[in-house]
Amino acid sequence: MARLQIRNLEKTYTNTFKAVHGINLDVADGEFMVLVGPSGCAKSTTLRMIAGLESISGGEVVIGDRVVNRLQPGERGIAMVFQNYALYPHMKVRKNLSFGLRLQRAPKAEIERKTAEVARILEIEPLLDRLPKELSGGQAQRVALGRALIKQPEVFLFDEPLSNLDAKLRASMRVRITDLHKRLKDQGMSSTVIYVTHDQTEAMTMGDRICVMKDGHIMQVADPKTLYDRPANAFVAGFIGSPEMNLIAGRLDGNSFHLGAQSLVLPDELMARLRANSGSVTLGIRPQHLRVNTADGLRAVVAGAEFMGHEVVLHLDVEGERVVAVLPAADYADLDRGTTVTLTPDPGQAHVFDQSGGNISLSTSQ
Amino acid sequence: MSIPDTTLASAKALVAPVLDDTSRAQIRAERMSAFVRYTLLITVGFLMLYPLLWLVGASFKTNSEIFGSIGFIPQEPTLDGYRKGWETSTPYTFGRFFWNTFLIILPKTIFTAISCALVAYGFARFEFPYKKLLFASLIATLLLPNVVTRIPQYILFRDLGWLDTYLPLWVPSAFAGDAFFVFMLVQFLRAIPRDMEEAARVDGANSLQTLIYIVVPMLMPALISVALFQFMWTMNDFLGPLIYLSSVQSFPVSLALKLSIDTTEAFDWNRILAMSVLALLPALIVFFMAQRYFIEGISTGGVKG
Ligand SMILES: Nc1ncnc2c1ncn2[C@@H]1O[C@H](COP(=O)(O)OP(=O)(O)OP(=O)(O)O)[C@@H](O)[C@H]1O
Numbered sequence: 001m002a003r004l005q006i007r008n009l010e011k012t013y014t015n016t017f018k019a020v021h022g023i024n025l026d027v028a029d030g031e032f033m034v035l036v037g038p039s040g041c042a043k044s045t046t047l048r049m050i051a052g053l054e055s056i057s058g059g060e061v062v063i064g065d066r067v068v069n070r071l072q073p074g075e076r077g078i079a080m081v082f083q084n085y086a087l088y089p090h091m092k093v094r095k096n097l098s099f100g101l102r103l104q105r106a107p108k109a110e111i112e113r114k115t116a117e118v119a120r121i122l123e124i125e126p127l128l129d130r131l132p133k134e135l136s137g138g139q140a141q142r143v144a145l146g147r148a149l150i151k152q153p154e155v156f157l158f159d160e161p162l163s164n165l166d167a168k169l170r171a172s173m174r175v176r177i178t179d180l181h182k183r184l185k186d187q188g189m190s191s192t193v194i195y196v197t198h199d200q201t202e203a204m205t206m207g208d209r210i211c212v213m214k215d216g217h218i219m220q221v222a223d224p225k226t227l228y229d230r231p232a233n234a235f236v237a238g239f240i241g242s243p244e245m246n247l248i249a250g251r252l253d254g255n256s257f258h259l260g261a262q263s264l265v266l267p268d269e270l271m272a273r274l275r276a277n278s279g280s281v282t283l284g285i286r287p288q289h290l291r292v293n294t295a296d297g298l299r300a301v302v303a304g305a306e307f308m309g310h311e312v313v314l315h316l317d318v319e320g321e322r323v324v325a326v327l328p329a330a331d332y333a334d335l336d337r338g339t340t341v342t343l344t345p346d347p348g349q350a351h352v353f354d355q356s357g358g359n360i361s362l363s364t365s366q
Numbered sequence: 367m368s369i370p371d372t373t374l375a376s377a378k379a380l381v382a383p384v385l386d387d388t389s390r391a392q393i394r395a396e397r398m399s400a401f402v403r404y405t406l407l408i409t410v411g412f413l414m415l416y417p418l419l420w421l422v423g424a425s426f427k428t429n430s431e432i433f434g435s436i437g438f439i440p441q442e443p444t445l446d447g448y449r450k451g452w453e454t455s456t457p458y459t460f461g462r463f464f465w466n467t468f469l470i471i472l473p474k475t476i477f478t479a480i481s482c483a484l485v486a487y488g489f490a491r492f493e494f495p496y497k498k499l500l501f502a503s504l505i506a507t508l509l510l511p512n513v514v515t516r517i518p519q520y521i522l523f524r525d526l527g528w529l530d531t532y533l534p535l536w537v538p539s540a541f542a543g544d545a546f547f548v549f550m551l552v553q554f555l556r557a558i559p560r561d562m563e564e565a566a567r568v569d570g571a572n573s574l575q576t577l578i579y580i581v582v583p584m585l586m587p588a589l590i591s592v593a594l595f596q597f598m599w600t601m602n603d604f605l606g607p608l609i610y611l612s613s614v615q616s617f618p619v620s621l622a623l624k625l626s627i628d629t630t631e632a633f634d635w636n637r638i639l640a641m642s643v644l645a646l647l648p649a650l651i652v653f654f655m656a657q658r659y660f661i662e663g664i665s666t667g668g669v670k671g
């Protein structure tokens with residue numbers, strides 16, 4: 001049992017900077033939770049408070065059924081993988097893996113058995129007698145992973161473990177980590193994971209649930225699909241998804257959205273979800289959910305097109321605002337710069353945010 | 367100039383067919399300037415080393431020859447200086463004095479390394495009340511001239527009954543008394559990322575275990591320099607033993623050398639010089655031995671990431 005709970009967690013650094021503002025998070029046993037957010041949003045700070053590497057200014061961290069605030073990192077039942085691997089430079093890989101066990105004075109046979117098993121799982125057996133400086137980045141990260149695995153902790157903590165690797169290696173390590181997590185879970189071992197990243201691809205592909213943070217606040221906690229389809233606010237909407245969701249500021253009046261001199265009649269389906277029908281709002285439509293050259297809609301001027309192979313990213317100009325649309329390459333007929341087209345949102349895929357950024361188009365029934 | 371000769375040669379072979387007079391003149395000018403440079407370096411190097419060469423040469427000369435000729439190569443090499451010098455004019459041989467020096471250096475060097483590492487670790491990695499003030503006063507002692515504390519220290523050690531023992535010579539160092547070393551290690555530690563220590567804490571190590579198993583190995587190159595400096599300074603220290611030691615039987619080498627000047631009417635310079643050469647040897651040997659570890663330490667201590 002290794003449920004992790006964070007209650008009203010706060011962090012004020014010694015220079016009086018308040019990095020974390022009373023956050024609450026509940027991570028179920030065996031869950032893969034991703035903390036994601038832009039640089040400086042206090043992901044690392046939060047993770048380090050869970051690990052015990054940073055003091056807690058307020059609130060509690062509960063692992064299993066113990067409040068661990070006052071426990072040393074080694075007593076919390078956690079293991080951590082660092083961005084820079086943090087392998088002990090003077091120890092061979094074998095000793096790096098077994099350092100924790102040797103500190104606990106575990107029996108020699110047990111140390112050897114566990115080291116061998118971890119090395120087998122991570123395919124680092126040929127590297128056991130090398131020094132960290134003799135490893136490539138990917139190998140070093142696997143060793144770092146092994147050092148966490150060998151401890152059989154209740155909670156795994158990862159702080160941007162893949163950000164020093166190149167794109168290809170990152171993709172394969174991503175799969176390796178999620179596979180490992182599934183395997184541990186299937187074997188009934190503790191496998192709760194908190195995984196910090198600023199890469200939304202990692203977040204979307206790896207997380208059972210994702211916690212989006214901004215400036216020390218939690219913006220939304222949800223599974224990837226919900227996060228994508230039903231963002232709670234404009235920040236999450238803009239942060240998740242690539243290219244970014246178009247956020248077009250305008251005015252709502254009845255069932256039409258006014259932008260400069262133009263207006264767009266909103267689909268009935270959207271109107272049915274909407275909790276208000278007037279005032280300044282932001283219309284949010286993902287580039288993939290824009291239809292180009294419909295009978296009517298917003299008039300837009302083509303500003304450029306990027307051909308990506310299977311799709312085309314179209315940059316458009318609507319009343320001075322930059323809007324991006326993604327079209328399947330098959331549907332794309334050459335559009336010159338300066339051509340005027342019309343745009344309408346896919347039914348069921350548009351969002352409306354109020355002035356404070358809250359999503360006012362989430363139907364409660366869904 | 368670090369271009370390997372072979373590269374130069376092949377480069378020359380490549381350009382040879384198109385060499386015109388100007389580039390030939392250029393190569394000649396380069397050779398000329400290299401010749402001048404090396405001649406100058408060798409001359410200056412020789413001048414710097416001359417006293418040392420003379421010392422070694424003179425230690426094999428007879429006493430009269432030392433003042434009779436200018437050259438440093440002995441005419442009739444003799445080991446007299448070494449034989450007689452080793453016996454000394456005291457009841458003890460020079461071996462005794464070497465042993466005494468060793469008895470001072472050993473605890474001093476070891477305890478300096480241990481205590482300075484502990485104190486530097488504390489300053490570099492922990493937050494505690496008045497840390498800034500304490501560190502500032504540590505640095506302030508660096509600026510304090512040694513002479514100022516001589517007399518109070520002497521009185522203190524006299525009252526402790528430590529006169530004519532080795533204790534005053536090494537005990538202060540065992541409590542990180544050498545602020546310079548602490549400062550040096552703190553600077554070195556600040557440059558080492560904390561990740562490894564944090565990983566060790568997550569692995570369950572307490573502060574002391576982290577220091578011993580993680581920090582000290584990474585600090586090794588710096589600790590070896592500390593030990594090396596301490597070794598050389600102690601070996602050469604004359605004033606400390608002069609003040610605190612009064613019986614000849616406990617004299618270290620530095621004092622014993624002076625002793626041979628004091629006690630004989632006509633100085634046997636060749637004996638003094640011979641013993642000086644011997645006194646130089648330990649420092650040289652230790653330096654060349656440690657140099658290897660020093661360089662190795664730096665390359666393995668390097669942190670990747
Ligand atoms: N020791 C410190 N003292 C004061 N402020 C700090 C300290 N460490 C971090 N901060 C501040 O706290 C905030 C959160 O930092 P944190 O390292 O947790 O961000 P992050 O989300 O991990 O960012 P990144 O994605 O760049 O790693 C930042 O604004 C940072 O400037």
Ligand SMILES: [Mg+2]
Pocket residue numbers: 043044045
């Ligand atoms: Mg971070």
